[in-house]
Amino acid sequence: MDSTHDAIREEAAAWFAKRRDGACSEEAAFETWRGLSDAHARTYAETECAWEQWQPLQNSARMREMTAAAMAATAPKPRQAIGRRWRPLLAAASLAAIALVGGIWVLPLMRHTPPxxxxxxxxxxxxxxxxxxxxxxxxxxxxxxxxxxxxxxxxxxxxxxxxxxxxxxxxxxxxxxxxxxxxxxxxxxxxxxxxxxxxxxxxxxxxxxxxxxxxxxxxxxxxxxxxxxxxxxxxxxxxxxxxTTSWMHGRLDFSGLPLAQAVAEANRYSAVKLRLGDPRLADLPVGGSFRTGDNASIAAALSAVFPVRVARSDAHEIVLMPR
Missing domain, CATH: 2.60.120.1440 (Jelly Rolls)
Known part of the structure; x- marks a missing residue:
């Protein structure tokens, strides 16, 4: 990635936007530019390929957001010859080209895109x-x-x-x-x-x-x-x-985990919080597979298998005590 390659990519995006618009009267100049080197011809071909592969994605909400960001990133500078009416196409071409097409990164024009x-x-x-x-x-x-x-x-x-x-x-x-x-x-x-x-x-x-x-x-x-x-x-x-990845399947899998840590993990997924009513329970090792977001079922399962009991339960909290 050097400045020469970057310049060629920018120029290819600009030529593509002009020619895609259908109003380009500089075809001879374009052919002269494309014939400057193999890199020029190859980069323009990659731009066309990126555009075609990107088209099915262009109407998604995320792509519309990123196209807007690309338009801001490709705002004309005083020395640029790109016309205002071609900016949306230039932005779209730039966005299409930052996608990974055929394993190649093409035209990374959004050099500092907003997060x-x-x-x-x-x-x-x-x-x-x-x-x-x-x-x-x-x-x-x-x-x-x-x-x-x-x-x-x-x-x-x-x-x-x-x-x-x-x-x-x-x-x-x-x-x-x-x-x-x-x-x-x-x-x-x-x-x-x-x-x-x-x-x-x-x-x-x-x-x-x-x-x-x-x-x-x-x-x-x-x-x-x-x-x-x-x-x-x-x-x-x-x-x-x-x-460690059981959460991706809606489960919490514990194997000898101290009860205090199991409770903290379960509470990440539920508005109804589990609480230990006695500090002696903190180090009690527990195991099993539990459904995320259902602390009432977790409390019931724990009390059925381990020496704990549900001492109090309401809409906001479930208190566990030694049995």
Missing amino acids: VAYSTGLGEQRTEQLPDGTRIVLNTQTTLQVRYSRRQREVMLQHGEAMFEVVHDADHPFIVTTTEGSVTDLGTQFQVRNEDGMATVTLLQGRVEVAAQDQRKRLVPGEQARYGASVSGIRVRRVDPAT
Whole structure:
């Protein structure tokens, strides 16, 4: 990615917009430009290909948002010869070309696009597909922002948890940042959780590199890294991927988890909160598979199997006591 290539891509988008408009009277000049080099001809052909593959997506709400952002990014500069009436086509051509078409990034004209925000409410889950084909699954009460630039794809996970299935592109690293550190994709499926000053990264497939507190560690599938204010360095351990991703199937899978942690996890998904009425219950190990968002059923199941009982229940809270 150098300035010469960038200039050719910009010029190709401008020529495409003019010719697509049908009012281009500079066909001879266009052919002269296209004949300057193989790179010019190839880049213009890639632009046409990107446009055709992008067309089925252009009327989606997300694409309309991004096209508006692209129009702002391609606003004419004093020395540019692009006409005002061609700007919507130029924006659309630019947007089509930042999609990953045939494994190639074409025309990344939106060099500093405004971040796009995604969020979920209590108990809500949401799946988003990014322009490059990367899929993000947001878990309950999650807030993040996505920003694409000429050099990288960045997600700022402000709070919550998300699963990432990343389309790898060595020229445009995919980086997930939290206030505690960052995760760089190396061809990967992974999830990141950011809560209470701690970040947890679980690798399911591929490779990631975790950076925090002046350390860097590469994970292998089945490893989980934790880092943040309350621990020193990056701590790595083996985990069961099926357990850590059970929330994607609407379940909470516990295996020997202290009851206090199980209660905190269940409360992430429900307005009716579980509460321990006796601190002696905090370390009681519990296990099982429970449905997210149904704390009444979780309390009933716990009281049927473990030495706890429901001492009090109302519309807002369920109190557990020793049996």
